[in-house]
Amino acid sequence: MGHRPERPKEVNQMTIKAKVGDVEFILETEADVRAFLAATSNGAAMSQPGLPPETFVQKLRNFYRRLGSKPLQLAMIRALAGEPEGLLDAQLREAVSIDSNQKLGGIMGGIAKNASGVGLALEQVLVKRKLATGAYHYRLTPDMRDAVLNAKSGQ
Numbered sequence: 001m002g003h004r005p006e007r008p009k010e011v012n013q014m015t016i017k018a019k020v021g022d023v024e025f026i027l028e029t030e031a032d033v034r035a036f037l038a039a040t041s042n043g044a045a046m047s048q049p050g051l052p053p054e055t056f057v058q059k060l061r062n063f064y065r066r067l068g069s070k071p072l073q074l075a076m077i078r079a080l081a082g083e084p085e086g087l088l089d090a091q092l093r094e095a096v097s098i099d100s101n102q103k104l105g106g107i108m109g110g111i112a113k114n115a116s117g118v119g120l121a122l123e124q125v126l127v128k129r130k131l132a133t134g135a136y137h138y139r140l141t142p143d144m145r146d147a148v149l150n151a152k153s154g155q
Contacts, residue, residue, distance in 0.1 A: 086139025
């Protein structure tokens with residue numbers, strides 16, 4: 001068994017090409033990806049037709065309160081609330097101190113179950129997008145983010 005030469009460390013670089021209509025974007029940094037997602041994502045709340053807005057907001061508040069006994073789910077929602085542009089899966093795993101996307105998926109499943117328990121779809125709580133790199137980007141809907149920030153400030 002011979003000694004293997006040490007590989008030089010590679011710098012993680014990414015280039016993502018995205019096309020919206022006739023315009024092509026080249027995204028070279030994480031900041032580019034965040035800016036692109038913020039500019040092209042539809043973050044509008046998907047309130048339920050026929051429900052008064054205050055009822056929808058109350059559902060969001062009830063969902064957030066329900067997470068009080070679920071520390072990882074609560075930590076994930078709070079981490080996302082602190083980042084209006086959202087987080088990539090690796091950043092979200094780091095924020096809640098988990099080491100795999102499998103665990104992240106389990107926590108997301110719990111979030112979906114708790115959202116359903118108060119009559120919300122997961123898409124009314126957060127937006128998940130798969131990027132061309134294979135990574136996922138997560139962002140709270142504006143109404144969910146407001147509900148979290150208002151709850152933290154005691155409103």
